[in-house]
Structure formats: C-alpha cells, structure tokens
Amino acid sequence: MLVMTPPMGYNTWNTFGYDINADLIKETADAMVREGLLEAGYKYLVIDDCWSELERDPKTDKIIPDHIKFPKGMKDVSDYVHSKGLKFGMYSCAGVRTCADFPGSFDHEFLDAQTFAEYGCDFLKYDFCHCPQNIDGRLLYRRMGVALRNCGREILYSACNWGVDNSGSWMRATGADMYRSTGDIIDNFKSFSDILLSQQHNVGYSGPCCFNDLDMLTVGMYGKGNVGSSGCNDIDYKTQFALWCMFGSPLMIGCDVRHMTPEAKALLTNKNLIALNQDPDCCPPYEVASNRWNSRMKSFIRHLSNNEFAIGFFNMADEADGIPFFSFNAGLDVSCDYGFALTDMFTGEDAGLLEEFTYPVIQAHDCALYRAKIVKL
Numbered sequence: 001m002l003v004m005t006p007p008m009g010y011n012t013w014n015t016f017g018y019d020i021n022a023d024l025i026k027e028t029a030d031a032m033v034r035e036g037l038l039e040a041g042y043k044y045l046v047i048d049d050c051w052s053e054l055e056r057d058p059k060t061d062k063i064i065p066d067h068i069k070f071p072k073g074m075k076d077v078s079d080y081v082h083s084k085g086l087k088f089g090m091y092s093c094a095g096v097r098t099c100a101d102f103p104g105s106f107d108h109e110f111l112d113a114q115t116f117a118e119y120g121c122d123f124l125k126y127d128f129c130h131c132p133q134n135i136d137g138r139l140l141y142r143r144m145g146v147a148l149r150n151c152g153r154e155i156l157y158s159a160c161n162w163g164v165d166n167s168g169s170w171m172r173a174t175g176a177d178m179y180r181s182t183g184d185i186i187d188n189f190k191s192f193s194d195i196l197l198s199q200q201h202n203v204g205y206s207g208p209c210c211f212n213d214l215d216m217l218t219v220g221m222y223g224k225g226n227v228g229s230s231g232c233n234d235i236d237y238k239t240q241f242a243l244w245c246m247f248g249s250p251l252m253i254g255c256d257v258r259h260m261t262p263e264a265k266a267l268l269t270n271k272n273l274i275a276l277n278q279d280p281d282c283c284p285p286y287e288v289a290s291n292r293w294n295s296r297m298k299s300f301i302r303h304l305s306n307n308e309f310a311i312g313f314f315n316m317a318d319e320a321d322g323i324p325f326f327s328f329n330a331g332l333d334v335s336c337d338y339g340f341a342l343t344d345m346f347t348g349e350d351a352g353l354l355e356e357f358t359y360p361v362i363q364a365h366d367c368a369l370y371r372a373k374i375v376k377l
C-alpha cells in the first residue's frame with residue numbers, strides 16, 4: 001500500500017473503550033461527514049479492541065463480531081461506513097488474546113487477514129499483548145504483514161508494539177504503514193508532552209510508507225471517556241495538535257466526534273496545521289534550540305515543500321518562560337542578509353520578521369507556530 005502522508009482518521013478507544021456497537025459506529029460515520037472531518041482529510045473510521053465474541057467460532061475458527069454489539073455483523077457496518085465515503089478500520093493483536101482479553105491473531109494470521117478482508121476492512125491496528133515470550137515480536141509483525149498482502153484487499157497496516165525492541169528501526173521492514181512506539185496516551189498534558197519528548201529520537205524513522213504514530217489524539221476529550229484522566233484545556237489541546245502536526249504523526253481523533261466543542265472542531269480541522277502535517281516532502285523537524293535551564297521549552301523547525309518552513313516554539317513546562325532562538329541555528333548564515341517572514345498558523349495573520357535573534361516568551365503549556373519564508377532584509 002502506498003501511504004505517502006500521515007494517515008488521518010478516528011479511533012474508538014480513547015473515548016469508548018469496551019462500550020462500542022454498530023449504532024455508535026454509524027453515528028460516528030455520520031458525524032465525521034457532517035462536522036467536516038472527512039473533508040479535512042480524516043478518512044479512516046477505526047474500531048479498536050472489544051468488538052468480537054470472547055471466543056472464536058468453534059466451526060470456522062474465525063474471530064466473529066459480538067452478536068449483541070454488532071447484531072447484523074461487521075460487513076453491515078463497513079458497508080455503512082463506505083457508503084459515507086469513509087474507510088473502515090479494525091483491530092487485532094499479535095498475541096493469543098488482545099489487550100482487553102478477546103481472541104488475538106497469534107497463529108491465525110492468514111485466516112484473520114482473510115476475515116478482515118471479508119468484513120471490508122481497509123485498516124488494521126495490530127497490538128502486542130499476550131504474545132508468547134519465546135517468539136520474537138519481529139516475526140509476529142512480519143507474519144501479519146505477509147498475511148495482509150495475501151488477503152486480496154488493500155489494508156493499511158498500523159502496528160502498535162509500544163516501541164518494544166526499538167521497533168522504529170525494524171517495523172518498516174514488516175510492511176507496516178505506521179507504528180506506535182510509546183505506551184498509551186491518557187488525557188492530560190504530562191502524558192502527551194512526555195510522549196513527544198520520548199519520540200524526538202525517532203523522527204528519522206518516520207516518513208512515507210511508515211509513519212511514527214504518537215498515539216490517538218485526546219483533543220476534545222476534556223477528561224471524559226476511557227482514557228479520560230484529569231483532562232486538558234483548549235491551550236493544552238492546541239499544543240498537542242501543533243506537536244502532532246509538526247512531527248508528522250498520523251492524526252487519529254479520539255474524542256466523541258458526535259459532540260465536539262466548537263474549539264475542538266476548529267482545531268482538528270485547522271487547514272494550516274493539517275497542511276503542515278500532510279506536507280508532501282515529509283521532512284522531519286529538528287530542534288533549533290531549547291532553554292538551557294528548562295528542558296521542556298523547545299523550538300523546532302521543519303522544511304516544507306515550496307521552500308517554506310514551519311517554526312514552532314513549545315512550552316511543555318508548567319510556568320511561562322522564554323526560548324532563545326538564533327537564526328544561524330536554523331541555517332541562515334551570519335553574514336547573509338536574509339530573515340524569516342512569519343505567518344501565524346493558528347490565526348493566518350502576518351506575524352512579522354524573524355531576523356537574527358528572538359526570545360519569545362510562551363505561556364505555560366502553550367505554543368506559537370509559524371509558516372516561514374526566507375526574505376531579503
């Protein structure tokens with residue numbers, strides 16, 4: 001499968017966990033279209049764990065949908081999702097059982113890949129719980145990678161082994177189109193900012209055909225749902241979304257899209273940020289500078305197509321603070337007569353010139369993010 005920019009969609013886990021059913025999926029599909037999410041690029045609607053019966057079908061050995069949650073089966077749901085112009089995603093696990101203790105795909109990879117194809121599945125999230133300890137995880141992800149390529153349907157392969165065995169360095173070789181390399185996100189500032197800081201070393205292992213997935217977004221959850229925790233405010237979410245876009249992570253929404261606040265909807269559909277995330281060059285960002293006394297204050301720059309740049313200042317600490325930024329650290333040599341002309345990515349407004357040096361003070365948990373062009377001073 002050719003996945004040239006970070007996949008975008010929605011996943012049930014963050015808000016609904018165990019509590020999923022056919023009506024919820026259909027209502028979510030309706031909402032993704034009605035609220036403009038599909039139009040903004042979010043095309044995969046993914047059902048996470050807890051969709052199946054507790055045991056395989058004794059006759060066929062197939063994993064079968066829970067007959068109460070999905071009374072008309074899975075094809076009925078996927079047909080509905082497809083009828084809305086969306087793609088349909090499902091979940092399984094490389095182990096004997098899934099993380100929530102439903103049947104996993106271990107030693108049934110080919111049968112299960114074919115079953116997912118029969119269900120009309122376009123995306124498979126593949127988790128890592130309950131794996132036999134004497135079998136290398138690499139082999140398990142390769143097996144499902146081969147099985148998916150043999151199932152007769154194009155299915156995006158979303159690997160999720162939380163980074164075990166430094167998976168960034170080998171997951172691409174399994175045929176995975178995206179991979180998670182952290183533990184689970186929960187809905188608070190510390191959780192998502194720690195995920196980001198832990199993944200800075202992985203930026204070189206992310207790009208077309210296999211993107212590093214920083215996990216499902218919590219934007220818009222405000223503490224509700226399955227991974228609710230203490231929740232975030234709109235400033236926190238602004239920073240989360242800006243970081244996920246700057247780092248070119250897949251964007252999988254995790255809030256209840258049937259009932260988004262206007263703020264969450266505006267953020268998740270912000271055209272400038274999505275264009276940054278989907279920039280066709282897929283260059284990784286690099287750190288330009290941090291505050292020497294505060295390792296949670298950072299600025300990043302990212303090369304974009306059309307010879308533009310994204311420049312971001314992020315305060316991942318709990319107090320307002322400044323970040324010293326010298327243009328020479330971003331590639332403008334000291335004798336050159338050039339600077340960066342900035343456009344604010346949140347407001348779309350002209351934000352002036354960045355010449356040799358700036359020291360923006362950023363409020364706690366906040367960020368500033370610009371599209372930048374090189375101009376003669």
Ligand code: GLA
Nearest residue numbers: 013048049099100127160184
């Ligand atoms: C693991 C994954 C989560 C979610 C749950 C489901 O914890 O990392 O994203 O899929 O399993 O049980």
